[in-house]
Amino acid sequence: MSPERPRILVVDDDPVACELLREVFEREGFVVKCELSGEAALAVMGEFRPEVVVSDIRMKSREDGLNLLDHVRREYPETPVILMTAFGSIETAVRAVKEGAFDYVSKPFKMDVIVATVRRALSARDRAQTETPPSEAEEVGSVAGLVGRNPQMLEIYKTIARVSDARAAVLITGESGTGKELIARAIHAHGRRHGEPFVAVNCGALTETLLESELFGHVKGSFTGAIANKRGIFEQAGGGTIFLDEIGETSPALQVRLLRVLQEREVVPVGGSAPVDVRARVIAASNADLESLCSRGEFRRDLLYRLNVINIHLPPLRERRDDIPLLVAHLLRKHAPEDLPPPAVEEEALARLVGHSWPGNIRELENVIERAITLNHAGRITPADLPPSVMNDGPERSPAARAGGASPGCLFEDILTLDEVERRHLLRVLEVTGGNKKRAAEMMGINRRTLYRMAERFGIEL
Numbered sequence: 001m002s003p004e005r006p007r008i009l010v011v012d013d014d015p016v017a018c019e020l021l022r023e024v025f026e027r028e029g030f031v032v033k034c035e036l037s038g039e040a041a042l043a044v045m046g047e048f049r050p051e052v053v054v055s056d057i058r059m060k061s062r063e064d065g066l067n068l069l070d071h072v073r074r075e076y077p078e079t080p081v082i083l084m085t086a087f088g089s090i091e092t093a094v095r096a097v098k099e100g101a102f103d104y105v106s107k108p109f110k111m112d113v114i115v116a117t118v119r120r121a122l123s124a125r126d127r128a129q130t131e132t133p134p135s136e137a138e139e140v141g142s143v144a145g146l147v148g149r150n151p152q153m154l155e156i157y158k159t160i161a162r163v164s165d166a167r168a169a170v171l172i173t174g175e176s177g178t179g180k181e182l183i184a185r186a187i188h189a190h191g192r193r194h195g196e197p198f199v200a201v202n203c204g205a206l207t208e209t210l211l212e213s214e215l216f217g218h219v220k221g222s223f224t225g226a227i228a229n230k231r232g233i234f235e236q237a238g239g240g241t242i243f244l245d246e247i248g249e250t251s252p253a254l255q256v257r258l259l260r261v262l263q264e265r266e267v268v269p270v271g272g273s274a275p276v277d278v279r280a281r282v283i284a285a286s287n288a289d290l291e292s293l294c295s296r297g298e299f300r301r302d303l304l305y306r307l308n309v310i311n312i313h314l315p316p317l318r319e320r321r322d323d324i325p326l327l328v329a330h331l332l333r334k335h336a337p338e339d340l341p342p343p344a345v346e347e348e349a350l351a352r353l354v355g356h357s358w359p360g361n362i363r364e365l366e367n368v369i370e371r372a373i374t375l376n377h378a379g380r381i382t383p384a385d386l387p388p389s390v391m392n393d394g395p396e397r398s399p400a401a402r403a404g405g406a407s408p409g410c411l412f413e414d415i416l417t418l419d420e421v422e423r424r425h426l427l428r429v430l431e432v433t434g435g436n437k438k439r440a441a442e443m444m445g446i447n448r449r450t451l452y453r454m455a456e457r458f459g460i461e462l
């Protein structure tokens, strides 16, 4: 049991931050000791015997907090360590959690958040007194390209770290372009399966027969065109990860088969009789609301339960605008020609980017940045390099105007025929999706055939 007044060791090279935390924790009735470096903290551990350590990650040497964590885990394995950082990234979050930090909080945090975290650590410590310490920490690779420090994203990074080694199914939900596939790849790359294949399959893009034989494989001669035995994706993935993208688009018959695979963890190839063991972990993704598909009877609830053991929901970009400048910098580096430094972004242009509502999320942002890199002169991105969709949308415009036009209450400046509204809307959606027909159709809530017919009617080339 924790003593009446738990002892907390605070480690931060910023004396102001130390004193602030001292004040907060003392008010909670804790006994507090502050140290300004990892070494100093280690030196007092034996004598002070804190119940919880709260440490900054970046102190004088870059990752002092992680070193401290490492020492504490080895020498005082029963003492939970909470790490704090102002530089949240997936790498540090994953390392911190995987190397055994009790939790990871990003600065600036609310004082009640840190106090609640310390209290959770205290009660977990009490519970853990009888349990065995966690096993050896594992080396963690990093996934290039996952950017964002918004608190919602940091929570997602922590979830990635916690679930990457498990075999439980993960369902990633979120609007189109929010990074679902990237997250699936991050889960795979951070887990012990990373040496095995990651196999992605788009459930919406294949016909039912094709999808069945893609997933489960087929035996030579089982249908016209099956000229040889084919290993299905479940088999190809081995002990790796199978990523079922757009799971909401699978047909009812296939849903039944998938459910059986997940229950029995074996597949029978089309036309075959011998079952093959499934060792792969399943990660599914959907931008449709599966819950409402279930209520409409279009998706099996039992399959949803099987897939949704762990849910990761990605927020739309408009709900984490604070990440936009970071993402812009990242995408500029990603797409700038190799021999040139990435262009600078003028303040006004950045303000427009931050203010836009991004219906196509990060994918739309990426298209806009690629376009701006092509258009800009003299290595500076100005508002003129941004598309009209971004320029006509922003914080200084009224909500009515933001809906798409200039005068309040009206979608476009003049009264237009419905045809013209439709034509402009189609152009806008194509712009937002970077010409991706499948996404454009999804965004407009029509099927691809209707999209083609519509484009043809307006003489728009797809």
Ligand SMILES: Nc1ncnc2c1ncn2[C@@H]1O[C@H](COP(=O)(O)OP(=O)(O)OP(=O)(O)O)[C@@H](O)[C@H]1O
Residues within 6 Å of the ligand: 145, 146, 147, 148, 174, 175, 176, 177, 178, 179, 180, 181, 182, 183, 287, 327, 330, 362, 363, 366, 439
């Ligand atoms: N956090 C992020 N940091 C950097 N790039 C990102 C991030 N999230 C997404 N992206 C980039 O945005 C693009 C879209 O991401 P992704 O394909 O993973 O989205 P999605 O949710 O699967 O979209 P859809 O539903 O349309 O299939 C990719 O080019 C990806 O690299």
Ligand SMILES: [Mg+2]
Residues within 6 Å of the ligand: 180, 181, 245
């Ligand atoms: Mg995707």
